[in-house]
Amino acid sequence: MKNSARLLSDLLERVAEVGRTLRSYPPGQTGILDQCHVLLSSKGEATSLATAREILDRFPNLAPGEKHDFFCRLLSEFGPDMTATAASIAAWQATPDSATLRRLHFASEPRSQELVRRLNRAPGGTGGVVAMRKDLLACLKAEPGLKALDDDFRHLLSSWFNRGFLELRQITWSTPAEILERIITYEAVHEIGDWSDLRRRVAEPDRRLYAFFHPALHADPLIFVEVALTREVPEKIGTILAAQREITHPNQARTAVFYSISNCQEGLRGISFGNFLIKQVVEELRKELPNLTTFVTLSPVPGLRRWAEAETLPSALRATVAQIARSGAVPDQAMAELAAFYLAGTDGSGSGARDPVARFHLGNGARLERIHANADPSPKGMRESWGVMVNYLYDLKDIEANHEAYNGGGAIVCGPVVEKTLNKIQKV
């Protein structure tokens, strides 16, 4: 806490210099921060909406440094009302009951929250606030003190993007092109090469794509998942992405494979929808296709290689890494052992599994089912994990128990094959 408090005062000093710039930007006109103050004190509702809209229109045109200063000034100038807070504290201390305590909470609300609420009311305001937070997150890296401001954004966005307001839609070849175009842009796992590639992923009978939408973000998805319907659990991504392949009739599929999950809105980072998305898609698919018995992912292992090359490993695994470095490859079993050790272990920090994708699926209640070497020979796959991919299994009857075991005590539940691999390593 000390640390971030220091950073905060540092940055406020620096901000002081550029204050005038912001205030008078552009020359001869009211500065954007002045407009924020106007917005907060505004009583006229039409002017209030117009001011909000202007702020949202001007903000994206600020230079990076100006954005940084804008946020720092928001943090310092739009904090809670100190006098009111102090009075509320005194009131609570005099009468320490639930009512005075609740009043203290409202009295200490940062004014930046009301500011963001008013921005959100403008036509198209929600999209503007999400875009603004994207910039805030970018500034956060250099200026950790802005975390306190981001708390406001995250608090409000969590409330507005709560699950009850989201709408699940299947994306098909009848979906408006403006949405499909965004799917191409947002796909973050297995790039969509062109419209033909997209068509295969949404229009072939054994492929599905589902997305979450929020009513205030028109035609702009929040997150989506791509599904392949197959007979067996797949071991390689190539069999799923191939342009030429045999189609499985949906009624003969036994397995639904979640082979790509992409978050679309950088500005909603930390507000999780993926969990709900997968579960709701499982519900949809089970209703439509009662023949499906297995729900599984085919997932990348983005952190494997960086971890293996940086950490001190048990000697057997160290040998594996060395062999890869020499010859570019190792036997599948050796690769699987290395990956199992990485995936099933924790880094001791209490933040769960080492791998971010593992954290997501284990946190949702999936279990670590299978590990496949040579599953993704793409440049990205080789660069991140020497081509290793993983199946996480969503077994409906165990999801809640797994979820609580992981979130409670950090237990990583593995399927029998992975268990066996792990036992082998431990014996070594």
Next chain:
Amino acid sequence: MKNSARLLSDLLERVAEVGRTLRSYPPGQTGILDQCHVLLSSKGEATSLATAREILDRFPNLAPGEKHDFFCRLLSEFGPDMTATAASIAAWQATPDSATLRRLHFASEPRSQELVRRLNRAPGGTGGVVAMRKDLLACLKAEPGLKALDDDFRHLLSSWFNRGFLELRQITWSTPAEILERIITYEAVHEIGDWSDLRRRVAEPDRRLYAFFHPALHADPLIFVEVALTREVPEKIGTILAAQREITHPNQARTAVFYSISNCQEGLRGISFGNFLIKQVVEELRKELPNLTTFVTLSPVPGLRRWAEAETLPSALRATVAQIARSGAVPDQAMAELAAFYLAGTDGSGSGARDPVARFHLGNGARLERIHANADPSPKGMRESWGVMVNYLYDLKDIEANHEAYNGGGAIVCGPVVEKTLNKIQKV
């Protein structure tokens, strides 16, 4: 504050007795309050949604007394975390900067807020929370201490029902019957007798009905306004509501009359949409019918008679009231003077105009334009205001100025005719 604090401790004592009842309701099952505690501490997301749904399903079946106790227990058991708050206060006092102050705000959040957020995430949760608040408002009358709990509901509902999420729709004879049925039910000013009456109000070429909807409340409007397109500003409600009347072609109308505005959701009381509704409808109408020049209401004066019979009035007006009491009627001019005195005056409490409908329109920036005696001979009209009705004028170029004048200093802007009437009274 003392007062409500006292009330609070009183009620908590009484609640103690019924605690066991609630907790064990129904016998052999977990009590609904226990479920609230479970919901708040839940980590599994599926069970969390299921628990939320169960609470919302059980709540409406509680007896009135049980609901009262439920809210009192929410207030006392789901307040802020005292320990965390105390620590945050200490931290702020040690380092009194923006960051510690902001943390104090989050640390002191009542747990009831998170509880309501989790209820809202259930399928259909938003409707359930709105319904719950309706009951809370009913309990509030007997138990003012519950105001502190209602602050949480209102805070969250204001955030979720913010203007950026609302959708304006014109209601026509092509609207689904389930929505039209609700319009009939919700109409609170001039009762809709049956489906034929409704049909006239939505399907005749010179009648319009617009409503606001929220995406989470399917097919259930929040507020609606009924509009008549006329040549002249109307002086009596009868000419508008008549089943047999001459239709005005929309292109020949000069005036749009807002003759009925109804709030639909008791549970959203205090979260104002009417202002936006009127302004957006004005925009829609101007775009569609550029020939419209005048936007005006024909409004009831619900508080006139109760006020006139209770207050000490200037002698001339006292004579008017006495004459009405004797003969049931007075000359129009005398009635208009009485009403003008009532409408243009304030009660000195600083809460604005005396009449609630006046407060709404003046607060929106309309001005008090005309007063009509014998305008509403219905039983309700006679009972509330001896048949007096009022035109409030929405003059686009003055709305913002009027709005700020009223909300700033409580200035009630009147049109020239009303001004003249008022001058006459003052001379007397």
Next chain:
Amino acid sequence: MKNSARLLSDLLERVAEVGRTLRSYPPGQTGILDQCHVLLSSKGEATSLATAREILDRFPNLAPGEKHDFFCRLLSEFGPDMTATAASIAAWQATPDSATLRRLHFASEPRSQELVRRLNRAPGGTGGVVAMRKDLLACLKAEPGLKALDDDFRHLLSSWFNRGFLELRQITWSTPAEILERIITYEAVHEIGDWSDLRRRVAEPDRRLYAFFHPALHADPLIFVEVALTREVPEKIGTILAAQREITHPNQARTAVFYSISNCQEGLRGISFGNFLIKQVVEELRKELPNLTTFVTLSPVPGLRRWAEAETLPSALRATVAQIARSGAVPDQAMAELAAFYLAGTDGSGSGARDPVARFHLGNGARLERIHANADPSPKGMRESWGVMVNYLYDLKDIEANHEAYNGGGAIVCGPVVEKTLNKIQKV
């Protein structure tokens, strides 16, 4: 044929007198028949559409006599081109092959067909043509010679309202009010009392209503069927129409009862949709509710009483009719025998079953399953059939065979209970 040819020349004479009226109607303006000639010879397409629209707008305002004359003049003035036909006949006789024969067909097309086609092209033209045929059918009674003109209308409307263009929609409480209002108006079997009655028929979980629509008749249904989902096959209409009754959960229903079928467009008489409607609704219901095993009607017997009071009956049945005349009632069994005799017999004219409703369902492939005395005590039910109602059974595996047996040889297929009743009568 002689007969109708005579009638035709009679009417043409009479028409001659009123010709000038029509031609100059309204005074100072082109007559509607002149406009028809203009339309037929028009080459400009915009003027053509405008002329068509004008004819359709003027026609409904003609007095009944004027409509009659209008149709007679269409018949006589817009027949086939005699010269061209004669030439085509000569060509065919010279070269009697398929090509000359086909040309003869096109050459002899009545000009009234092209006229109706051009009327149909106007905006909203299809509705206008359907309305015009309704009037034509009304004139047909007094003027059988107009049948030749009606052949053109029926030929074209059959083509335009072919099954491939129809759309089946379920009517629910979310359906636009303008459609629901028409359902109330068009219901021809069991009157819909008001909107609450309608609501029960479309919104209760064990009630369904399906209608066919045509894209060119916006919001105006062609035909609809009302369905009750029940456990058992019902024996009385009262149990279905009751406002207060126990709801059957759709998943526990075994039987779908078609209890009311109404044609909506008088102008489409003779163009049958009912057959397709029932079959498509059976498909929809089976897909949605696999638990349904029995598809059956509960139908009126509109012709029973008139027939029984007019025909010479076997003595046992004559006694039944006499007893009803005396005491107003007979034992159920006697009534069932009377009805069975009526329903299962034919009138010898080769036009199938005696009863029109029986003709419809037997013609669709249903069988006569059960007969219920005292099933419809409404005034209409008593007036038409002394309260008798009937179940026709749609047994999917037999429909085609029954259909062909009936349409081929007029065989009326009965269920075992009706067979038994019939045997009993024959023994008597």
Next chain:
Amino acid sequence: MKNSARLLSDLLERVAEVGRTLRSYPPGQTGILDQCHVLLSSKGEATSLATAREILDRFPNLAPGEKHDFFCRLLSEFGPDMTATAASIAAWQATPDSATLRRLHFASEPRSQELVRRLNRAPGGTGGVVAMRKDLLACLKAEPGLKALDDDFRHLLSSWFNRGFLELRQITWSTPAEILERIITYEAVHEIGDWSDLRRRVAEPDRRLYAFFHPALHADPLIFVEVALTREVPEKIGTILAAQREITHPNQARTAVFYSISNCQEGLRGISFGNFLIKQVVEELRKELPNLTTFVTLSPVPGLRRWAEAETLPSALRATVAQIARSGAVPDQAMAELAAFYLAGTDGSGSGARDPVARFHLGNGARLERIHANADPSPKGMRESWGVMVNYLYDLKDIEANHEAYNGGGAIVCGPVVEKTLNKIQKV
């Protein structure tokens, strides 16, 4: 007529040989023609639909020769009923009135019409019939006698695709991808390179694309037109198709340019929608953008070069052609004169203008406004017309008059600039 009758008997002979093949195709199964006979005599409606569907499913898989034979057999085996026709002729000759004449028309209807009607009733039948006619048109070239069969198809399709059933839709970037994909495929004038090219044509503010749809052809357009909104009348196609160009704000546009019109359904050839499409689009645009004053095409001249290289021309023009042959180019004015002579002249056959695109627009009532040399340097443009393009002007007040002048007497209306060019040639 002789000629086509001869061809007909020739082909029937040849068909006789392959009859057995068709009838027994595929071996051990009913032949497709036998199925047609079954369909025509079918009384059961479900089997009828199933048979129709089977015929439509089998037909596309026939080999080209089999299709040819199929149509020839339809022509010979599904003609009018000769006996009934002969009887009707006799009846008419006995009583030569309107009624007997009308009966003759119905009696002589080719059975192929009823066959096509029954095919059309199958699910998706309309699309199947349109596809079948496409093949019929292909066979027609080699076998002109099939024209008599095509008359049936064209007669029925004209009736089903009449203007009253068509729906105009604007195609935008929100249109389902499956429709946009077909637009790319069907564009016949200026090829759409890829989805980015399409996006420019439908999503940029000064570009529009409108299409006609028929309710029985889901997601499959009939015809579409592409529109550019510009300030001036454009002289080159390049300025319209350029990927990088300045956008014109729609409110500042004065001109709507129809720069591409494509028919989509080969099987609907000869059933014209383009005329209605252009006029309805003009209506839409005028309503939306009252600032538009000029509606004009920028059209290709597909027949210019073939004509110029084949015909005997006046000496001045012959010199122009010779010069092009030598040097590949001529001065713009010489090219414009050559094109004017081509476009404004007729070929004396009474079939109107020489150029097919000219015939279309002049027939719609447009006038020949401007001729531009070097307007389309694409390979197709050079190959067809040495790069010449033309503006046809749709001047609303003259359309009907021009239309009738052209269709009546073949008058080609030209604008003043073209008139001047023509005068110059004539003087030469």
